[in-house]
Amino acid sequence: MATIKDIADKLGIAVSTVSKGLNGASDISHEMRQLVLDTAVEMGYASKRLKAKGTKKVCILIENMDYENIDQFGYEIIMGFKLSAARRHWDVSVIPSNLNMQTQEKFDTYMLKNEFSGAFLLGFTLHDDWIKQLHKTSVPTVLLDNYIAGNNHVGYVGTDSHEGISLAVNHLVGLGHKKIAFLNGSKNSMVSDERYQAFVSCMHENGLTADENLIEYGYYVPDCAKTHVPTFLHNGATAIICASDVMASGVISEVTKHGLKVPDDISVIGYDDLPIASQLNPPLTTIRQDRIDLGKSAFLLLDGLINDVTISKLLLRAKFIERQSTKAVKKA
């Protein structure tokens, strides 16, 4: 791996200038500092430096996800991560990310500048600049619900989609439902693809067809139910599986607006088991993602990657939580 001297040689500057650049000294220009950091990253100097210094800092970069209070999806994930990190004496910084940050600076340079040995990225999409850069990063990085092929430094943590969707489908089939609709999450996401495939294959395993007229993609907000529920009802759905509890709350309202009752006329299943799930009317049957465990596992994976254990995927069990929003299908 590169030394400070290699960086100096490559840039044709003094070793002392490189050292100033790496340490954030104020007596060199911002541009020179940036050049030194970018070159250090490019030459693979970053991880060596942090290991030598014994720095134990990692960060959670978060975007498009609420995490401020316990009712929100990100809250317990962050808590679980911090719990595990603290036990191994790592410092964790939680940093809200935005597009601006991503255009101003490369991911690897940002990490080196802030002396982070690794990162856990929450809520990013495949279109984000920093995600695109992950194909070549040398910084240990863990993604929630996203997978990067071919880079040993990046791992994926999530809940087993196949298990989650199976639990929902099998429960409904056990109650006699055949026309089962699936309101999936946003279209350009790995986890939505996986859940779609799981839905199609579980329906087949149960001897049923996954009707394309009963599968729609939405967003993780209640409002998305407005467009899709009428289509589902029109096409004869007797049950609706939703990709989140928040979507399910919108589905229950929309079904009610159509003069139908949950679960008497239509069964509804959520996903996640956020605190809201038990407070809905009726209380929501759902697929639980254990968010504390997701956070703990994300740290455990990141710790592995920092120690060169090339884990690529870590999946948690999904859990079936039965409440009152599902019921045996109405006899025709």
Next chain:
Amino acid sequence: MATIKDIADKLGIAVSTVSKGLNGASDISHEMRQLVLDTAVEMGYASKRLKAKGTKKVCILIENMDYENIDQFGYEIIMGFKLSAARRHWDVSVIPSNLNMQTQEKFDTYMLKNEFSGAFLLGFTLHDDWIKQLHKTSVPTVLLDNYIAGNNHVGYVGTDSHEGISLAVNHLVGLGHKKIAFLNGSKNSMVSDERYQAFVSCMHENGLTADENLIEYGYYVPDCAKTHVPTFLHNGATAIICASDVMASGVISEVTKHGLKVPDDISVIGYDDLPIASQLNPPLTTIRQDRIDLGKSAFLLLDGLINDVTISKLLLRAKFIERQSTKAVKKA
């Protein structure tokens, strides 16, 4: 969870007898001890007892797998596991298992009697009694290359089959091969199923057909090449992907016996990257499974399960190792 008194009440015996049974005292009968242990397991007393005592013992149970020296598949897996366990101050016992052990005693009872908080099972097959019992075990257990649905206490560790097979197929396609054969491992195994599916889908992704006449199942010994290589050659294969380096060594001998040369006439790819791979003639291009990392990850997963983090799957990166057994396809 059950107390010693609950066990005593259930069996209608004195608390002191239960205590003797659990502690292996010699002044009660063998049958009574067995009854106490079985009841303790059934009532979920086991993990509570070990946690309370602060015992930190786990075991590796191993069957049908060589592990005595570094040339064998199991050796480094065990080493990796022990390394990680030692760092967290856990004792590891390595125990060769056999059918006899499995018929004499239930898995959970065996674990409680020996005060193991968890187990890593290597080389077992789905037909083994203890594997069948894993659907209901409450003992944290990790399996290499096998998955048990629906039990939060059991996890699966392995190398990503899809990634491994993709690396092999893409390499051969890049060299112009179209008639690619696949000599898979034994038929009743989850990892063979996964590799089969990966092979079929990777061939499709490359615009090729996975010809069923070019797919066979064998065992992890060189001899299995004798039956399958003639079929592959007869059906026009120009390249053969093998499910292990040991199988590939047999394939190279068999190809040579047919008067053909590896890689000039037939390209061969192995799997695992055991030390033997680089010593073959020609040195073998292969898909590396990092066995130290498999062992480390198995402990990491077991440690998670012992602490109630319900990880179900942990997959490692496969790595492509290019040597001299593959070459551009011969022009017709």
